Amino acid sequence: MGPIYRFLAGDHARLDALLQRAFADPNQIDLESYSQFRAGLLRHIAMEEKILLPAAQKARGGESLPIAAKLRLDHGALAALLVPTPTAAVAASLRVILAAHNPLEEGPDGLYQACEALLEDESEDIVARLQSAPEVKLAPFNDGPQVMESAKRALARAGYELKEEL
Numbered sequence: 001m002g003p004i005y006r007f008l009a010g011d012h013a014r015l016d017a018l019l020q021r022a023f024a025d026p027n028q029i030d031l032e033s034y035s036q037f038r039a040g041l042l043r044h045i046a047m048e049e050k051i052l053l054p055a056a057q058k059a060r061g062g063e064s065l066p067i068a069a070k071l072r073l074d075h076g077a078l079a080a081l082l083v084p085t086p087t088a089a090v091a092a093s094l095r096v097i098l099a100a101h102n103p104l105e106e107g108p109d110g111l112y113q114a115c116e117a118l119l120e121d122e123s124e125d126i127v128a129r130l131q132s133a134p135e136v137k138l139a140p141f142n143d144g145p146q147v148m149e150s151a152k153r154a155l156a157r158a159g160y161e162l163k164e165e166l
Helices: 003-022 031-059 068-081 088-106 111-118 120-131 147-158
Strands: none
Touching: 003 031, 003 088, 003 111, 003 120, 031 068, 031 111, 031 120, 068 088, 068 147, 088 111, 088 147, 111 120
16 A cells, blocks of 8 residues: 555544544543544545545546545535534444445545555655645534534435434
8 A cells, every 4th residue: 555545544544543432432422532533534534625636636637536526425424414513313424424435535446546546656745745734623513403404415415314323
C-alpha cells in the first residue's frame, strides 16, 4: 500500500476507534470522544473532497473518477448526521454508512488505490497536503425541526435510511 492509502486508511481506523469509544456505554454517550470523531470525520471528508478527488480529476484530464459521485453522496449523508445531537439512531446510521463507504475507498479497486496509481509521482506531496489540511470548525449541535428531515433526505439520496437502533 502506498502513502496515500496508508495515511487515509489509518485515519479511518482512528475515526472508527473514536466512534466505538463514544458509544461504548449504551446508557451514556462519551461526548468528548464523539466531538473528536465529529471533527475528525469532517476533516477527513474535507481532505478527500478538497485535495484528493480534485487531484485525481486533474490527473484524469478533468474527468472525475467513476466512484466520485457515490463518495460525495455518502459524504453528504455522513455530514448531515453530524449536525444533530448524537443518539443511538445516529450512531447506528453512521456505522452502517461507514461499513459500506470505507471499503469503496480502501478496497483493492477503491479510491485510494486508484489515486496511488494516478498520482504516483505526486503521492508524497499529496500526503503532505492531506496532513496539513486545517481542522474543521465545529458548529454547535442543531436539533431544529428540519434537521432530521434534512438528514433523512441526504441518507436517502445516498441509498441509506436512518437506523432506529444500534
